[in-house]
Amino acid sequence: MRDATIVDVVRTPRGKGKPGGALSGVHPQELLAGVLVELQKRVGFNPADVADVLTGCANAVGDHGDNVARLSALAAGWPATVPGLTMNRACGSGQQALNTAATMVVSRQADLVVASGVEMMSRYPAATRPTLDGGNEHLRELYPLIPQGISADLIASLGGFSRADVDAYAVESQRRAAEAIREERFAGSMVPVTGPGGTVLLDREELPRATTLDALAALKPSFEQLGTVVFDGYDRDFDTMARETYPQLDGIAHVHHAGNSSGLADGAAAVLVAHAEVARERGWRARARVVATATAGAEPVIMLTAPGPAAELCVRRAGMSMKDIDLFEVNEAFAAVVLRFAADTGVGLDRVNVNGGAIALGHPIGASGPILLATLLDELERRDLTTGLVTMCTGGGMATATIVERV
Numbered sequence: 001m002r003d004a005t006i007v008d009v010v011r012t013p014r015g016k017g018k019p020g021g022a023l024s025g026v027h028p029q030e031l032l033a034g035v036l037v038e039l040q041k042r043v044g045f046n047p048a049d050v051a052d053v054l055t056g057c058a059n060a061v062g063d064h065g066d067n068v069a070r071l072s073a074l075a076a077g078w079p080a081t082v083p084g085l086t087m088n089r090a091c092g093s094g095q096q097a098l099n100t101a102a103t104m105v106v107s108r109q110a111d112l113v114v115a116s117g118v119e120m121m122s123r124y125p126a127a128t129r130p131t132l133d134g135g136n137e138h139l140r141e142l143y144p145l146i147p148q149g150i151s152a153d154l155i156a157s158l159g160g161f162s163r164a165d166v167d168a169y170a171v172e173s174q175r176r177a178a179e180a181i182r183e184e185r186f187a188g189s190m191v192p193v194t195g196p197g198g199t200v201l202l203d204r205e206e207l208p209r210a211t212t213l214d215a216l217a218a219l220k221p222s223f224e225q226l227g228t229v230v231f232d233g234y235d236r237d238f239d240t241m242a243r244e245t246y247p248q249l250d251g252i253a254h255v256h257h258a259g260n261s262s263g264l265a266d267g268a269a270a271v272l273v274a275h276a277e278v279a280r281e282r283g284w285r286a287r288a289r290v291v292a293t294a295t296a297g298a299e300p301v302i303m304l305t306a307p308g309p310a311a312e313l314c315v316r317r318a319g320m321s322m323k324d325i326d327l328f329e330v331n332e333a334f335a336a337v338v339l340r341f342a343a344d345t346g347v348g349l350d351r352v353n354v355n356g357g358a359i360a361l362g363h364p365i366g367a368s369g370p371i372l373l374a375t376l377l378d379e380l381e382r383r384d385l386t387t388g389l390v391t392m393c394t395g396g397g398m399a400t401a402t403i404v405e406r407v
Helices: 026-043 070-075 093-106 137-142 148-159 163-182 212-218 239-243 276-281 307-317 335-345 365-383
Strands: 004-011 052-056 084-087 112-120 200-202 265-275 288-297 327-330 388-392 398-406
Touching: 004 026, 004 084, 004 093, 004 137, 004 276, 004 365, 026 070, 026 112, 026 265, 052 070, 052 093, 052 327, 052 365, 070 112, 084 093, 093 265, 093 288, 093 365, 093 398, 112 365, 148 212, 148 239, 148 335, 163 212, 163 335, 265 276, 265 365, 288 307, 307 335, 307 388, 327 365, 365 388, 365 398
Parallel strands: 052 084, 052 112, 327 388
Antiparallel strands: 004 265, 004 288, 112 265, 288 398, 388 398
16 A cells, blocks of 8 residues: 655635625636646646646536636646546535545555645525425435534534534634634645736635624524525425424524634635655655545434544544544534534544634635645644544535544
8 A cells, every 4th residue: 555645735815705705806717726836836746747636616506617627727727638527525525635636646546636625605696495405305305404504503402502602612713713813823835816917815814703702692593594484395494304303302402603603715725645655756745644534424414413423434444543633623614513523522622623613714615625634734733743634524414534644
């Protein structure tokens, strides 16, 4: 077995994922092309040697469509001989690109692969369907999928996580992110986004905002009213659907709101994954090696509980335990997701998202996986630690996981 190493990772700052955000005027192909070009400059590889560009993009429609991986590589000026593949595992799309790239290298199908992700929430039209079931009424009979925010509230209801619990977690995420930004902990992998003429469009994280428990307590739950609505094509409301799957509950405690849920964001990131011997031959100092990867499925109505099982599967494959992992990045889709992960695994929150997470910094869906990898590697290096794990919940009741070790 040969090692897949992470030579380097480059990412943009996360912009506000709404019209008027700093990156909202940039075409997603150009945003991804920018980090591809920067990755090539940093490492000094010949793009013609790249076997494939794998790109995670969860909503590959509109200007994200037509295979954004291939088109971004062309927009970067890379040779036409370099192929591209756009991948979708919902929120875990970019991490799946990384895991697949590592598998290609380990299995001798490639020596150099670029794993990447891009998503610009500012450029998507408003959703026309409230759930993630593809409009399939037969599937709805088997699994009455509900909107993710209600799934998060379902997790909180089953786990006994109160409004105070999730708000306290959110305030801490903001505090940690503010400290990380103040100490420039993201500087190692983050590059500014420039526009025509070299104008800097964004050189910092755009979403973080100071907040307090009192400020969050004043916010109304985002999904309480949604849970009581009967949409066209449905014969009952979403709260009822949730209680049918989990009849032990008398009701759903709607505790999530904009302040303790992930923010909409724009962003892109790219990772060069190489066979260890190739990296050594070319004089590249790799930042880490991929130790193990995993994907897990879980009950799809609650949808967001698979990070714990995915992480546990990943550490078993690595012949490790949770105690062997120095730092964890668990995507903060909603506060209850991380609290559930900690409850499932026994991992203390002092090792999880130590520089804040998507509640403070935003979640550019397909780009979040490689961005979390960048955050993890930067912090392992800063603390002179060795091993980290990234895991993300995804739509449909799945999660991705990756263990990396500094080399």
